[in-house]
Amino acid sequence: MGVLGDIGRRARGAAALFTQPLLPDDLLGTLNPLWSASEPHARVVGLRRETADTTTLLLHTPRARTPHRAGQFVGIGTRLDGVWQWRTYSVSSRPRDPRRLAVTVTAVPGGTVSGALAHRTPVGALVRIGPPAGEFVLPDPVPEKLLFVTAGSGITPVMGILRDLVDTRPHALDGAVLVHCDRTPDELVFGSELRRLAATTGLRLVERHTAAEGRLTPDALADAVPDWAARETWACGPAGLLDALAGHWDRFGDPDALHVERFVAPAPVADPGTGGRVTFTTSGITADAGPGVALMAAGESAGALLPNGCRMGICHTCVGKLRSGGVRDLRNGDVHDTPGQSVRTCVSGAAGDVEIEL
Ligand SMILES: Cc1cc2nc3c(=O)[nH]c(=O)nc-3n(C[C@H](O)[C@H](O)[C@H](O)COP(=O)(O)OP(=O)(O)OC[C@H]3O[C@@H](n4cnc5c(N)ncnc54)[C@H](O)[C@@H]3O)c2cc1C
Ligand code: FES
DSSP, X not given: OHHHHHHHHHHHHHHHHHOOSSOHHHHHHHHOGGGOSSSOEEEEEEEEEEETTEEEEEEEOSSOOOOOOTTOEEEEEEEETTEEEEEEEEBOSOTTOTTEEEEEEEOOTTOSSHHHXXXXXXXXXXXXXXXXXXXXXXXXSOOSSEEEEEEXXXXXXXXXXXXXXXXXXGGGGTTOEEEEEESSGGGSTTHHHHHHHHHHSSOEEEEEEHHHHOOOXXXXXXXXXXXXXXXXXXXXXXXXXXXXXXXXXXXXXXXXXXXXXXXXXXOOOSOOOOBEEEEETTTTEEEEEOTTOOHHHHHHHTTXXXXXXXXSSSSOTTEEEEEEEEEEETTTOOEEOOTTOEEETTSEEEEEEEEEEO
């Protein structure tokens, strides 16, 4: 990789002198996608099967990336049937080396991308990779009393946080509590590493095996962690659990002390409007965005490489300027049609034909 990186750097310099009208980056990306600066790629250099449906992909980027903070996520693009599909994955590795990182993907039944990444991506495959984003991170200094509540693949960003703490601030794990749920002990993602962590640090691990004990409720959580209200809490898991926790913290705790990461966007509005044709004016790509289809999803299906992060309206990575026409916010049905205004393409549909500067 080091040699390839050097060749890439030298080739970039030479190409900058000799290529027109192709930009050097276009040419280098054609020679080897790993050299492209504008469309960063990573190579899968290792795979680790965590459970029957969850796999960790170890990625290597030839160029140093923007470093992530523990708990953040990246966009991962993978080519399926000739179309680049993008999804968001939390970084499960510690932020030690800006050229290596890991994402841990659970195959969702019926999902387009997760099954392909978790089960059908070989070592050596190329994926695209976006910049890190997200607010699900610990503040500095780290709060004295930490609580993590996770279920299923929701452990992934917390694993990144825990691994980072072991490396950089192990004292913060002393007295911290992790309540982690999955169906059975064998299906608990990162189960053996977490048990080892609990045995070797001050972290208290509470496993809940839902096949035998049922789903975690706020009352069961309060039984397991009686001082929950005195702790700063990071929670990630299915929407039902997160909604229940948010309601509990609203009623009986301090809502500001609960930090939540959602993997699935809230349900869209019942009436998604008419849809329309979207034109991305920078790339010139045009696509049909049917009723309820986000502009981003429509553009990606037509081959557009669009900036994205959370894909659910929280990170503002995907914003483009509205040049003409109107868009509908798919979360609440509001229509916006003021030229020049910012549009989050991941949660906006077309309200008739629309042009977006992207
Ligand atoms: C900030 C953020 C971080 C994320 N981090 C991770 C991570 O570390 N590991 C990981 O495995 N996933 C993570 N996800 C979820 C991931 O981005 C995809 O949504 C997931 O892999 C499913 O993609 P898919 O293409 O297979 O399913 P899609 O084809 O997009 O959806 C198929 C169906 O599955 C449902 N669905 C989508 N995602 C989930 C889910 N996570 N659980 C249950 N049902 C779902 C959808 O509602 C839909 O009905 C994260 C999402 C966000 C927003
Ligand atoms: S991708 Fe995060 S707001 Fe759209």
